[in-house]
Amino acid sequence: MPYSEPEIAVLKKYRIMNPDGSLRTVDLRQPTQAGGNPPGPGPLVSPDAVNRLLKADTTPDKSWLDWLFFQAGGGQKAKEATADALRQIRDRFIDERTNGWTHPETGKYQPPVPREQAESRWVAAGPKFRDVLAVCDQDAVKRLRTFGYFRDWPGNANIYQNVVAASTSYLKFYPKLKQMNKEMSREGGEALPETPDQIPTWERMGEIAKKVERYFASKKARGDIREETIYDDDALTALAPLTYAAAVKYGYDLWPWASRKGFEAALSGETTDWRFRDEWKGHTQRGSIFVYLTFKVPVPAWVTRRDGNWELKDLTDLALELSKDNMRQNPDAWVVFDQENRNTLTIGQVKEMIMAEPKRVDPADEESPIKRGANVYKDEAEAQHVVNSLDRATSAVKRWAAKFDPKKIKSDVLTLD
Numbered sequence: 001m002p003y004s005e006p007e008i009a010v011l012k013k014y015r016i017m018n019p020d021g022s023l024r025t026v027d028l029r030q031p032t033q034a035g036g037n038p039p040g041p042g043p044l045v046s047p048d049a050v051n052r053l054l055k056a057d058t059t060p061d062k063s064w065l066d067w068l069f070f071q072a073g074g075g076q077k078a079k080e081a082t083a084d085a086l087r088q089i090r091d092r093f094i095d096e097r098t099n100g101w102t103h104p105e106t107g108k109y110q111p112p113v114p115r116e117q118a119e120s121r122w123v124a125a126g127p128k129f130r131d132v133l134a135v136c137d138q139d140a141v142k143r144l145r146t147f148g149y150f151r152d153w154p155g156n157a158n159i160y161q162n163v164v165a166a167s168t169s170y171l172k173f174y175p176k177l178k179q180m181n182k183e184m185s186r187e188g189g190e191a192l193p194e195t196p197d198q199i200p201t202w203e204r205m206g207e208i209a210k211k212v213e214r215y216f217a218s219k220k221a222r223g224d225i226r227e228e229t230i231y232d233d234d235a236l237t238a239l240a241p242l243t244y245a246a247a248v249k250y251g252y253d254l255w256p257w258a259s260r261k262g263f264e265a266a267l268s269g270e271t272t273d274w275r276f277r278d279e280w281k282g283h284t285q286r287g288s289i290f291v292y293l294t295f296k297v298p299v300p301a302w303v304t305r306r307d308g309n310w311e312l313k314d315l316t317d318l319a320l321e322l323s324k325d326n327m328r329q330n331p332d333a334w335v336v337f338d339q340e341n342r343n344t345l346t347i348g349q350v351k352e353m354i355m356a357e358p359k360r361v362d363p364a365d366e367e368s369p370i371k372r373g374a375n376v377y378k379d380e381a382e383a384q385h386v387v388n389s390l391d392r393a394t395s396a397v398k399r400w401a402a403k404f405d406p407k408k409i410k411s412d413v414l415t416l417d
Helices: 007-015 047-055 065-072 075-099 116-134 138-144 156-172 174-186 200-220 242-252 260-268 279-285 347-360 380-401
Strands: 027-029 040-043 227-232 236-241 289-295 299-307 309-314 316-322 335-337
Touching: 027 138, 040 242, 047 065, 047 156, 065 335, 075 116, 075 138, 138 156, 138 309, 156 174, 156 200, 174 200, 200 242, 200 260, 227 380, 236 242, 236 380, 242 279, 242 289, 260 279, 260 347, 279 289, 316 380, 347 380
Parallel strands: none
Antiparallel strands: 027 040, 227 236, 236 289, 289 316, 299 309, 316 335
């Protein structure tokens, strides 16, 4: 295929193309695979591999071509290895001439010369070695790990493939990267690299692309609030969160799958701390369905201790974790998570607490640092009204759960759908 001027300039710079515009040829004498035949004469880099690398730069001015071919040749690490190889060749060259050596091509023994003369000979020969090592062929790269190219795709240790994948992902998100950097600048954050000279390796480029993708996925995830209302009356609401954001919005912060800290940790990818692992994903991918029962009317309270402090908890926020097994149970046997994140209370026990509230007399109220306050229901009929609503709600939940498709739940907070 015909090459553009920017492409020709880069191909010549990295000696893939000769000054006359033809592709550079080399004679590869080392088998690509053990027991195989040597590749023999052919291009330094095959036209197929060249074209794939060129195609990876989708910018109008081909501003990433130099970076692409530099990385494909091994990048800075390979350049440093080339410098080390040149130093080793220099030391060996001088050592052989000061100690005497046999010419590898003629077989003729060369007597030793003074070190000063040997160093002088290196000064004359050095440019030739530097020129040879500037861009090595496949054989030399394998032997010396210097800067250079393999003939065919996917390159040395898949480097061509990795460079193209990283640049494709990066350039795909490039407009969003610039938008993200503007937003980060306004917020006092640190901008990510936007130019080739700021990105030392293809691995770093891949990391940047992932950060940009996560940034915008996180923005979307925070507003991705989807839920299904199962039951609603004057006493309570039963709803199922379908996204992590909905689980946090409608849930209680002590529930691990509804924790704001856990949500932010999942968005940032910093979930190595076991306290903030992605509980929402873990539970829902196992097939669990969460249903929140939120009371709109006063409910019984109790006094508890947390982190050494006394706290007042109540039944306002309850959560059910439904599975195929417990869906078949009588709703009174369902266990709920309460405001202490305990999952020991059953729906039947919650109903008992509500019905007992009008007659509650608790001497401990006078002894506790904080009080539960007056009875929340004036009589049994008021408590029964709340229990009746809870019965209707749990019955509705059981009917709903039998037909609900768990695939409607978005388990992965960072999936852009």
